[in-house]
Amino acid sequence: MPRAFDDPEDDWFDGLKVPPRRKYAKRPMKGRARELSEAEGNATVAEIFPNQSSVRPDNGEVSRLCGYRMTTLAFGGPCRERSPVCVGDRVRVEAGVIVGRCRRRNQLVRSAPNSRDPLLHAVAANIDRLVVVAAAREPDFTPGIVDRFLVAASAQNIAAVLCVNKSDLLAPGAQKPWSHYAAAGVALVETSALGGDGIAALAELVRGQAAAFCGHSGVGKTSLLRRLLGNDLLGRVGGLSGATGMGKHTTTGAVLLPGPDGSAWIDTPGIMNFALVGVDRAGLLPHFPELSQASARCAPDCLHDLEPGCALRGMPRHGSYRRILESL
Numbered sequence: 001m002p003r004a005f006d007d008p009e010d011d012w013f014d015g016l017k018v019p020p021r022r023k024y025a026k027r028p029m030k031g032r033a034r035e036l037s038e039a040e041g042n043a044t045v046a047e048i049f050p051n052q053s054s055v056r057p058d059n060g061e062v063s064r065l066c067g068y069r070m071t072t073l074a075f076g077g078p079c080r081e082r083s084p085v086c087v088g089d090r091v092r093v094e095a096g097v098i099v100g101r102c103r104r105r106n107q108l109v110r111s112a113p114n115s116r117d118p119l120l121h122a123v124a125a126n127i128d129r130l131v132v133v134a135a136a137r138e139p140d141f142t143p144g145i146v147d148r149f150l151v152a153a154s155a156q157n158i159a160a161v162l163c164v165n166k167s168d169l170l171a172p173g174a175q176k177p178w179s180h181y182a183a184a185g186v187a188l189v190e191t192s193a194l195g196g197d198g199i200a201a202l203a204e205l206v207r208g209q210a211a212a213f214c215g216h217s218g219v220g221k222t223s224l225l226r227r228l229l230g231n232d233l234l235g236r237v238g239g240l241s242g243a244t245g246m247g248k249h250t251t252t253g254a255v256l257l258p259g260p261d262g263s264a265w266i267d268t269p270g271i272m273n274f275a276l277v278g279v280d281r282a283g284l285l286p287h288f289p290e291l292s293q294a295s296a297r298c299a300p301d302c303l304h305d306l307e308p309g310c311a312l313r314g315m316p317r318h319g320s321y322r323r324i325l326e327s328l
Helices: 143-155 199-206 221-229 289-297 318-327
Strands: 043-049 052-057 064-067 090-094 097-101 107-111 119-125 129-135 159-165 187-190 210-214 255-258 264-267
Touching: 052 090, 064 097, 107 143, 119 210, 129 143, 129 199, 143 159, 143 318, 159 199, 159 221, 187 199, 199 221, 210 221, 221 264
Parallel strands: 129 159, 129 210, 159 187, 210 264
Antiparallel strands: 043 052, 043 090, 043 255, 052 064, 090 097, 107 119, 255 264
16 A cells, blocks of 8 residues: 655655654734835845745845834734745835845745644745756765655746756766656756866856755755856855765755855755745646646546556655655
8 A cells, every 4th residue: 555645754764654743833923014125125135034024125236134023024814934034035214124025026935844733934936037956976866855845845936956966976877866857848858066167057047037956964055056156155054964974954044045147045054844835736736737737647537646547656756746645
């Protein structure tokens, strides 16, 4: 009998169970604020700290810390955000205080882990491209988190690229379990932050854009950004944990980095779990374009699970689709 995926973390580590951590209660606040128009913004959030943010003013001044009040930025709704602003947000700053947040074009958002009440974690906002970074080896390529990021990007109409880093660790002639993504219409680039392979191709994909780099810990997001920006002192990088074989979360918070030709590249911390927001079971299939196209050959009542005549069975991403479907 096939395993039931009733825990949304089950598929992310190929059987390695992550122990649950203590949950903390944060209740929704009564909405008081209104979203500002784009024209009312005069700065961009570059980094988040407790009760304050680093912002980049539009007038070219150096970044500065600005405070904010949760109550003045409470927008209401069934779920409260962990922070009222996130990296990439357009905001209005007056007298060193963030007094308003502009309407977001899009957002990379997940259900915040360890929260007893509904709580959202907006990782980044106003993104032109999402760079989903995975590793060829150390840690091994894991499709579960990759497909969750791709679904989240598709749901927000964000162009995505799959960047498989550490290609130098792959033995000659070894299988590439990510090769089918290109046939599925996903932009794909293989890189080596250590050797420099593929960096030029990646740079062309993100030049002049607001791009967020996301993925597991230890896959080399910060190392890639060091290469792209030519700055070996940028951020912190670290190896894998000897106990788990996974990254050790050396990047602890998202940060916006200015790049060439007006680029704004966001380095995000390694994410262990990514519970999708705004995607339901009925709306999941269109975010897998190749599966959606193949489903036209299925019977009208096909659930695209394990039915004998399902046209999706055996397709490379059908397993990911089923696991995500079971978690919604």
